[in-house]
Amino acid sequence: MTASLSSVSVVFGREFRAYFATPLAAIFLVVFLALAGAMTFFVSGFFARGSADMAAFFTWMPWLFLVLLPAIGMRLWAEERRSGTIELLMTMPVAPWTIVLGKFLAGWAFTGVALALTTPLWITVNWLGSPDNGVIAAGYLGTFLMAGAFLAIAACISTLTKNQVIAFISAAIVTFLLVTAGLELVLGAIRGWAPYWMTEAVAALSVLEHFQRITQGLIEAPTLIFFGSLIVLALMINTFLVDLKKAQ
């Protein structure tokens, strides 16, 4: 057990630092902050709304994240396979799941850094009025959980290719489908031909539905279970796929 914990933390340390080894991390953070700011202030009209909350900010997160998290997750395994370092990694005396988890947590922590950099907005909202800080905290929690789910999916997909660009595009497509699954537009299109249970199943996969509830301040078990199980499932598939694809 302690050996597993230590290998998770060693992998975590290496991966987390790897994000900052190139200027890419800084570029990424700047792009994220710029996009989040632009959406909040210009598209949603943060000031014009005249209400002291961060709804204008959170609304955009699923759409931003479906591009940004595939970008964070794409190199996790594709690059190991391309450079052959996966051969070193998988001949270390540790359980493969600890490597999968360490890599995932590093990407998630990096997302955490990005989110932490948006807290000036939270402070601004408090300065302008008196928002319900509980709701905002729930919003951050939801955003972070959603990021985890997207990242786990992106990491999982990056095991399937040696090409980071392909990993990025595939992960973006899958997360896009996951976000839009709950939209009436999509459900309406399925309802015409699919059986009832299938429509329900697709609707249940909807990230938006859960995300919207949590950003309204509703921290409910189904939502936590939804994001939690998405993460766990994706990481389990990730572990399986690494083993399957490592030597190809």
Added chain:
Amino acid sequence: MTTLVEARGLKKRFGDMTAVDDVSLSVARGEVVGFLGPNGAGKSTTMKMITGFLEPDTGTAEVGGHDVWRDPTSAKAKLGYLPEGAPAYGDMPVADFLSFVGKMRGLRKAELNNRLAEMADRVRLTEVWSRPIEALSKGYRRRVGIAQALIHDPDVLILDEPTDGLDPNQKHEMRNLIREIAPNKSIIVSTHILEEVEAVCSRAVIIAAGRVVADATPRDLVGSKDDGRAIQIRIGSPEEASVIEKIKPLADGAELEVMERMNGSTRVLLRYNDKPEDTRAIETRLKSADLPVEEVGIYRPRLEDVFRDVTTRIH
């Protein structure tokens, strides 16, 4: 002697192609096995199965007494591995990379620092210690790969072409290093450099098309082909066909074989079923036929000849 590596009946297919076909190999403590074979013979694939990276279709491998598939963590803990091409994280400085591998291999702070210092010194990495690996020359990168395999002082060392890309001095150092650490380890080294095998290996295992075709000490391998019944002739002419035509009638009862052509001369082998003719008699005869004879002597095979022989003939 303790056997530290025991592979039995390893088989691996890729699609319709059988890359490794029933390879068994056992290596005792103190042995350095040179793993030889032409390109695509299955050396790397065999090594990947022994290190637990690739699962064999059939067969088993044990490292330090632990089955690589049933108890992978214990088996892998005994093992240092340099994969083909010496992969490493290019963005990491040498020190950070080695420290990462050391921690993954369970080394604690004080021990890790000792080992890092020892690697810097023994594998001669001090000069490049804080440079990112992607900025290193090929030879240094290979050395980082070796240091990585040695960081935890493993019982078993599996090195896939460790001297590829090293300059002659570095090759020499690498051989010395292997010789130094050899007495209490089991080492398998794949290489295409046969003199290396003669210099450091206590045993040579040659594989061709996925099968072991020879397994003996380099001396015995050479000895097995050395029956004293062949004569080697060097002729100062690169025209193989005409040389053969001219020698044929002068060497009664011998089978002719062109060994190689280099630097404008041709090496021809006369194989006899019995005791060969006197070399001086042959030399005189060739000279009187106006052939530019450079050397005539009893043929003493080199490892290279044995290698070519066992990997190109179908047995």
